[in-house]
Amino acid sequence: MKTNKSEFRTGLKDGIPIALGYFAVSFSLGIVMVAANISAVDGAVMSLTNLTSAGEFAGVRIIAAGGTLIEMVLTQFIINLRYSLMSLSLSQKLDESVTFWKKLIIAFGNTDEIFAVAMNHQKSLTLPYMVGLQSLPIVGWTAGTFLGAVASGLMPERVSIAMNVMLYGMFIAIVVPVAKKAKPVMIVASIAVGLSSLFYFVPFLKEISAGLSIIICTIAAASIGAVLFPIKDNAEEK
Amino acid sequence: MNIYIYILVMAVVTYLIRMLPLTLIRGKIKSRFIRSFLYYVPYACLMAMTFPAVFFSASSMLAAIAGVIVAIILALKGKGLMTVALAASITVFLVSLIPGLI
Numbered sequence: 220m221k222t223n224k225s226e227f228r229t230g231l232k233d234g235i236p237i238a239l240g241y242f243a244v245s246f247s248l249g250i251v252m253v254a255a256n257i258s259a260v261d262g263a264v265m266s267l268t269n270l271t272s273a274g275e276f277a278g279v280r281i282i283a284a285g286g287t288l289i290e291m292v293l294t295q296f297i298i299n300l301r302y303s304l305m306s307l308s309l310s311q312k313l314d315e316s317v318t319f320w321k322k323l324i325i326a327f328g329n330t331d332e333i334f335a336v337a338m339n340h341q342k343s344l345t346l347p348y349m350v351g352l353q354s355l356p357i358v359g360w361t362a363g364t365f366l367g368a369v370a371s372g373l374m375p376e377r378v379s380i381a382m383n384v385m386l387y388g389m390f391i392a393i394v395v396p397v398a399k400k401a402k403p404v405m406i407v408a409s410i411a412v413g414l415s416s417l418f419y420f421v422p423f424l425k426e427i428s429a430g431l432s433i434i435i436c437t438i439a440a441a442s443i444g445a446v447l448f449p450i451k452d453n454a455e456e457k
Numbered sequence: 458m459n460i461y462i463y464i465l466v467m468a469v470v471t472y473l474i475r476m477l478p479l480t481l482i483r484g485k486i487k488s489r490f491i492r493s494f495l496y497y498v499p500y501a502c503l504m505a506m507t508f509p510a511v512f513f514s515a516s517s518m519l520a521a522i523a524g525v526i527v528a529i530i531l532a533l534k535g536k537g538l539m540t541v542a543l544a545a546s547i548t549v550f551l552v553s554l555i556p557g558l559i
Contacts, residue, residue: 236539243546261460268468273506278467285458288466295470301502302471306478308495311486319480326476331506335499336538380516381550387511388528388545390503395532397500404500411501412508419509436505437498444501445493 223347230351233340237332237352238359240389243382244272245360249367250379251276255283259368266364270330270357272386273433274299297431304437305334314343321346328353332386335393403448411440520552 245266252262257279269275277294306329310322317325325346333352337344367379398405418424418432427435486492515521528545536544 236537236542239539240542257460261464264461265464265467268464269471271471274467274471278463282460282463288458288462291463291466292470295467296474299471299474302475303478304495304498304502306475307482308498310479310482311492311495322480323476326479327472329475329479331503335503338499377516377550377553380514381520381546381553383514384511384521384524384549385542385546387507387514388524388542389538390507391525391528391545392532392536392538392541394500394503395529396535399533404497407497408500408504411504415505416509433502433505437502440501440505441494441497444497445490449489449493450496 223345226345226347227351230348230353231355232351233336234333234352234355236389237336238355240332240359240385241356242359242363243385245363246367246370247379247383248272248275248279249364249369250371252279252364253368253371255279257282257368259365262368263361263365267357267361270328270360271299271302294428297428297434300434301331301437302329302334305329305331309334309337309344312338312340312344314345317344317346325349325353328357330356332356332389332393335390339393339397403444406448407440407444410443411436414439515549516553520549523552524549 248266249259249262252265253259257265265275265278269278274295277298278291281291281294306326309325309329313322313325325344328349333356337349337352340348342348394404394408398408414436415432418427418436424432486495511525512518512521515524524545527548528541531541531544
């Protein structure tokens with residue numbers, strides 16, 4: 220019982236920076252929603268139930284254009300497919316105490332950042348830790364969306380734009396220290412950056428949606444890494 | 458169409474993508490290739506999402522580049538997520554205040 224409590228607390232603490240980053244990013248998401256005629260409450264419900272930046276941005280665009288549900292399903296599937304890779308990784312790191320029903324809860328909040336922090340956690344993942352880790356980011360993401368929609372137009376654009384960069388800063392903070400220690404990670408990360416730049420700038424390739432290009436870059440770079448630098452048998456159980 | 462139908466569809470698709478691989482896979486994966494692949498996925502994915510998009514996320518590319526450089530330096534020094542994220546954001550804000558930069 221006591222360990223559950225401390226696991227939960229550790230999770231909460233690890234979730235604070237994510238929650239702050241989410242608050243900033245979802246704030247700008249709320250501003251985008253208002254422009255698409257989505258109310259603050261509807262936007263907050265979307266954020267609470269979806270918890271995905273790229274997916275929601277795309278969803279808002281489809282709603283604004285009055286798109287079909289098929290279009291919505293396909294777009295969400297492609298943009299969010301990377302989460303299935305992350306869930307697959309996560310399933311390998313779960314504690315033996317995590318049963319089927321507990322997995323149903325953990326799956327809900329498996330976002331990019333929560334996944335990255337969970338994989339960096341030094342121990343196997345328990346339900347109390349994961350619930351602690353997810354709670355504040357969920358609150359931050361939902362509250363940020365709501366307040367962004369409400370405050371839309373009141374805030375200087377320069378401030379909200381600068382807040383956007385926080386999310387990328389967090390990504391950099393997750394990858395760089397590992398890449399510094401492990402050369403294969405640095406090479407895989409560099410390959411991913413190179414491929415992603417190709418998809419961004421090269422004509423024809425740049426027609427491919429952002430969600431799909433992330434999937435392709437991730438699969439290609441991680442496969443090259445797995446072929447060139449297979450991990451040792453217990454390397455993933457840090 | 459009611460917006461809640463859209464939201465429901467989005468939420469269900471996204472949840473299934475997250476839930477199915479987590480619940481269907483039992484036990485440890487034996488293939489060394491797949492375990493290696495999964496180890497590299499987060500780093501590849503985060504970097505593919507960050508670059509080059511980050512350079513176009515601020516009001517000027519110079520501000521974004523400054524933010525990225527500050528983030529990388531602090532991350533190399535082993536600073537925490539929050540410090541790095543805030544410093545990058547503040548750098549972008551300060552550089553964007555310099556007159557004449559668009």
